Amino acid sequence: MSEQYGWAGQILRVNLSTGAFSTIDTMKYVPKYIGGYGIALRLFWEEMKPGIKAFDPENKVFIMNGVASGTMSPSSGRVNFLGISPHSYPEQPTNTSIGGHFPARLKWNGYDGIILEGKSEEPCYLVIENGKPRLEPAKGLWGLGLIDSQQILQDRYGKNRCDIYGIGPAGENLIRYAIVGCGAHNATGQGGMGAVLGSKKLKAIVLVGGKHQVKVKDPEAAIKAILEFYPKKRKRPMIYANLGDKPDNPWWPEWTGGKDIFDNHAKDWMGSIHNMPYPIFAKSCATGCLGGCGFFEFKNVPAVSRPGLALGMTGCVHTRYEQFFDRLEGEKNFEKGFEVHVLAQQLGFNHHEINYGIVPWLHYTKQLGIDTESLMGMPTDVRDHEWWIKLLNMIVYRKGFGDTLAEGLRRTVEILGPEKYWFPEYQGPEAAREGDTNPVKYPVAGIGGWGYVSRGILADHGMGPAGALPGALCWMIDTRDSHHNKWPDWIHDQFLGYVMKEPDKYGTPFVIKWAKDATMRGILIDCLPACFQFPLRKHMGWQWDHEEIGEGTKSTGFEARLFSAVTGVEVTEAEYYKAGESIH
């Protein structure tokens, strides 16, 4: 086992009902299933019987890092979570991923993955210390916020000595869209894996130390390959600027590629926060990140409704919290959005469901005169941060109508009646940014594939076929939110180009090939693993010596080369792609 490259050689099985630990041999599954998601899927189909529901003790969570985890392979600090999802409609197998330094440390603890099965009687947390697993009681942690409980665990096991994944009260209370999170920002996002851990009474997984050494077949060859697609490096000081404004934003030309059409995209992605009186720091969110794609960490931001200073990271879906407040008259508007944002992270919510789903739904139904206020028992005011705090608390502690919203927007409209509460079309200013963008037009409930609320897919770009088709196609062939592993700009660009030029939108094989390629690439990224921004986004302020690399058109080939450099198993791009096909 010690002679192989990349893989650690074993996967830890944890039975939470009995407290028993065992291992299975990774090498039975590789190189055929590569690693990460590939092995997780194989194990899922081997071990899971039909009919298992998300919160049954028989549901298992397959947490897999990949062959490149714990090495210098770029953006390799990701793990995949696979299990029956309580968030998906209907409940079905779904995968999701999360970053931080946990994935590398899992490998350094000698594991290619963890399988969680059964259900603990009492709240507990799993510790793996220098490869040795044990379960500890979590009584003093149960009920605490996701960030607070991690801080306690970090104090207990040592700064720089441990990495933690945990859940907040949302996971404990089986909110169907609860996250597993780490640090102040990272999350499994879609899928409700936090609620599955909550159903198993598992508060956290703490990795401590780690002595395993991950052999890399040819480091200098890997460095050579990495340097080929390394973006041009640039110094990154703290920035004092309004990212939502063209003249202020130092990255604006690069974010938009100089094309007007991407102005809105650039704002939407990271930028449209105004009146932000704090320096901006572009932090990476995973081991080996080449660039910090555009998530910004703010620290020492004063809370508004209670004493204290908050730290958090905003970007992408997260910026919505701040955007709801940033143009209001009066004081401390950025701080209000930030406070709500950090609270949502503490409680362990999936931000998509809250700020692209439930909050706009309450707002749009009100605009159309559909009464959701009496269900809530309070008037809806999305510009009042106290209203947000009440809403989040209602949901997380399942108070009143919060108990229904805890089931997610898809199930809520099913309970209330889709004719009245889902399908009516709203047309007008977008909930977060009144007056800033073009009016939007879509159903009051912004529900995408498999019942998820998803940023930019199907429901809310209002871009016609260019916005709706790619998402719809990806959703048809996979249960993961396609926004999260198949959606870098270059793929979108290709599709946009096709929609612009092709008069017969549905009569060519392009769309099928596009959807298949996007899915294969997403799957292979989850096997290596690499961040889905890999090899970084063209419109994220990065430039390359070879411009075609920014287009990402050879990226599956890069992944194949990295796989070979790490493992010593020679594969061509075609063979690597084929492995993706057999996994899917």
Added chain:
Amino acid sequence: MTKNNLSTSADKNLSYPKAIGYISMVDPKESVCQDCRSCELYCAAVHEAACGLELTRIWESRDPFRGEYFAYTCKQCIAPSCVAACPEDAMYIDEKTGARCIDEEKCNGCQKCIRACPVEPPRINYNSVKKKAVKCDLCKDRADGPVCVQMCPTMCLTLKKYK
């Protein structure tokens, strides 16, 4: 590889040739650490053809709850206590770079160098598999120089020259 140029323990009390410099962070006004650990991983990989916590010669310190991130490694001290402490004469000064280095063949794993390093935490790692101490050698054998500096995505690491 440059051989040990400190022939006896007594010589160690004499002054040591200065290193060309040491790996340091640039002024935060210029660029900041983004918390990626790339420096650690490349450092371990080029020296050991493996990555792991006991193989890296540079460390990133991180506190995600306070937003504090920085990297640190050996200062290549003008008067290196680690070199003086080694009972096996396993430590030597590289002729080209002046880096304070450990001869892996001679190192017996006693860790006296680690205990002698006056900075906190000590800037020498211990590979418990091979039972050898490992430390920053300024990547003296690499044509492209220090790999941490080469690969740090934010360009926040530099070889700070001793004047």
